[in-house]
Amino acid sequence: MKEKELSELTDQELLDEAKKMKSSALLNAGLIGFMIGVVIYSVVKNSWGLLTLIPLFIAYKLFNGSKKDKALEQLLKERNLK
Template identity: 45%
Template sequence: MEQKDLSQLTSEELLQEAKKIKSGNILDAAIIGFLIGVAVYSTVRNGFGFLTFLPLVYLPIATKNKLRNKEVEKLVKEKGLK
């Protein structure tokens, strides 16, 4: 599925994206927490290995999500939708 440019979204679509932000932040935090837990467990159990650095794989995805969320919040504020 191709994502639209945020500036081309209608007001309704932009409000829907803004509502998804909170659950997306919680999901990102849960995934990062889980990955850190796996990394710590793996390091304690087996020493340094691939799983030790597993959380670093998800960081670019979480960063991209965070930047998109900030852009959505900025557009909502500019349009005065909230």
């Protein structure tokens, strides 16, 4: 099944997507915190290295991967659903 465009969703489907977005944002925040903790531990234990840069890259991707979330927020505002 192909995913619908955000603009094609009904109001109820948009609200359901917003609920999913909130739970995924909380999970992403937890993962980013964990990755930052791994980096701090790695720097204190050893120093900078490849294993320090991998969690930083993953945290960066999680932090910047919210383009769909921004579009969903804007569409909710346009339809006065929020």
